[in-house]
Amino acid sequence: MSDIEIGRGKRGNRSWAFDDIAIVPSRRTRDPRDVSTAWNIDAYSFQLPVLAAPMDSVVSPDTAIAIGKLGGLGVLDLEGLWTRYEDPTKQLAEIAKLSEAEATVAMQKMYSEPIKPELIKERLSYIRSSGVTVAGALSPQKTKEFAKAVISAGVDLFVIRGTTVSAEHVSKTQEALNLKEFIYELDVPVIVGGAATYTAALHLMRTGAAGVLVGFGGGAASTTRKVLGIHAPMATAVADVAGARRDYMDESGGRYVHVIADGGLGTSGDIVKAIACGADAVMLGSVLAKADEAPGQGWHWGPEAHNPELPRGERVQVGTVGSLEQILQGPSTSADGSTNLMGALRKAMATTGYSDLKEFQRVDTVVAPYNA
Numbered sequence: 001m002s003d004i005e006i007g008r009g010k011r012g013n014r015s016w017a018f019d020d021i022a023i024v025p026s027r028r029t030r031d032p033r034d035v036s037t038a039w040n041i042d043a044y045s046f047q048l049p050v051l052a053a054p055m056d057s058v059v060s061p062d063t064a065i066a067i068g069k070l071g072g073l074g075v076l077d078l079e080g081l082w083t084r085y086e087d088p089t090k091q092l093a094e095i096a097k098l099s100e101a102e103a104t105v106a107m108q109k110m111y112s113e114p115i116k117p118e119l120i121k122e123r124l125s126y127i128r129s130s131g132v133t134v135a136g137a138l139s140p141q142k143t144k145e146f147a148k149a150v151i152s153a154g155v156d157l158f159v160i161r162g163t164t165v166s167a168e169h170v171s172k173t174q175e176a177l178n179l180k181e182f183i184y185e186l187d188v189p190v191i192v193g194g195a196a197t198y199t200a201a202l203h204l205m206r207t208g209a210a211g212v213l214v215g216f217g218g219g220a221a222s223t224t225r226k227v228l229g230i231h232a233p234m235a236t237a238v239a240d241v242a243g244a245r246r247d248y249m250d251e252s253g254g255r256y257v258h259v260i261a262d263g264g265l266g267t268s269g270d271i272v273k274a275i276a277c278g279a280d281a282v283m284l285g286s287v288l289a290k291a292d293e294a295p296g297q298g299w300h301w302g303p304e305a306h307n308p309e310l311p312r313g314e315r316v317q318v319g320t321v322g323s324l325e326q327i328l329q330g331p332s333t334s335a336d337g338s339t340n341l342m343g344a345l346r347k348a349m350a351t352t353g354y355s356d357l358k359e360f361q362r363v364d365t366v367v368a369p370y371n372a
Contacts, residue, residue: 015236016367018270021277024364028353032346036356039281041258042189042210044133044156047071048328048342049281049357051260054137054161055303056080056092057289057296061126066293066324068132075135075159075283076123078150079142079303083120084113095315096297103315107306115142117149124153137161139303140177151188160192161213161262180207194262196232201241205248205257213283214241215263224304227312234264235277242278242361267337268344275345276363286316287338291324 002014039049050072052059059067060082064074081088091110098106120136128134136150137159150158160179183190193213195201204212214237216224225231238261245257261274262283271282289300298320304313321327321338330340337344354360 013236015233016369017233018235018264018273020233020367020369021235021273021365022368023272023276023348023352024366025351026353026364030350030353030355032343032350034355035346035349037342037345037349039357041157041191041281044073044189046073046133046281049275049279049345050328050341051075051135051281051283052288053262053283053285053302054078054080054159055285055289055296055301056082056088057300057302058285058294060295061123063288063291063293063295063324064127064135065130065132067288067328068127068130070325070328072328073133073135073157074127075137075157076127077303078120078123078136078138078146079115081110082123083115084111086119092295092297095301096299098315104305104311107301107315108308108311111306112308115146117146120146120149121153124150124155128154133157135159143177143182147182147186151186155188157210158186158188158190159213160190162194179204179209183208191258191260193260195241196237198240198244201244201259202248205244205252209257211258211260211280212241212245213260213262214238214279215261224312227310232263234261234270235273238274238277238279245278268341269337271341272345272348273365275357275360276365278361280357284341286318287341288324288327290318290321290338291327292320292322293324294320 003011004014006012037048039046048071052067052074054075054077059074059076064076067074081091124134124136133156135157136155140160140162143160189210191211192204192209194216195204195212201212215232215234241259245259258280259278260281260283261279265271265282265284274282286300289296299315300318301315302313305311305315327339328342330343332340349360352363
């Protein structure tokens with residue numbers, strides 16, 4: 001990685017975002033109908049390499065089921081409105097009507113309602129009754145407190161998702177979550193993140209995680225760069241974590257950890273480039289928040305937006321572009337990469353001559369910044 005001088009006393013790495021790179025066709029092309037977008041993690045198989053982000057504007061129990069039936073995986077936020085209120089439709093409608101000036105304070109108040117373990121069980125059991133794979137997410141701070149309720153509800157995949165998750169959290173005031181011990185004691189696969197560097201990802205892989213989330217999520221609604229000064233250009237981040245996966249496979253004797261890009265994925269082209277950089281799957285937020293069925297009703301926000309002490313996200317208006325099925329599988333009525341995401345992925349794979357996702361990770365890429 002190129003190292004450049006910021007000033008006499010500081011150097012930094014040159015990193016690339018998805019907008020800075022492109023894929024390059026090779027000598028072979030294929031029929032898109034011959035291309036597979038199937039993906040599996042642990043014992044669970046999916047027709048689409050898509051996880052819906054655990055955000056209240058994206059995933060409700062009903063949309064989790066709908067995404068599962070379309071071939072993806074809906075991840076329910078177990079610290080969201082659905083586990084705080086018996087029927088959160090009133091709160092969701094209110095969020096959609098809030099003015100910009102009052103949104104943050106009003107959301108902080110709504111999310112101050114305590115999380116109810118019985119609602120965690122109820123929501124996950126409802127999703128399970130539909131026959132789709134069940135996934136729920138908690139932050140590292142809440143994982144120990146509510147993990148028993150999650151497991152007893154029969155979750156298939158457990159996601160631990162935060163702005164930054166490390167394998168070596170240090171605290172003088174409270175007992176830190178021991179990720180390695182926690183994952184070892186669970187009977188279900190755990191996906192954990194975000195991580196954005198080779199070293200951080202390698203340490204997370206060593207905890208026994210089945211998958212690592214790359215990035216800090218919520219790109220469209222996040223102000224993490226403004227508030228904390230933290231940012232990870234995603235093309236470099238995904239490629240670095242894919243490098244950690246390769247080295248961990250050698251170190252562990254062949255154990256494969258899935259790399260899941262989480263953030264900076266606003267169009268189908270971004271999804272294509274995430275997989276080209278080494279991702280096995282993508283976690284999508286804002287693009288799915290644009291669905292007619294999305295609980296955000298044309299608005300999008302993440303858990304950072306209602307943090308009681310330091311909000312680092314906003315409620316943003318994304319509008320609607322079509323049904324979940326149109327967004328994921330088409331047909332598309334626009335040329336902006338917001339719908340038929342998987343059709344675009346299949347077309348890109350076919351155009352470059354690859355038949356499955358693992359092969360496509362080897363596609364040629366170029367650095368071609370738009371502003372160069």
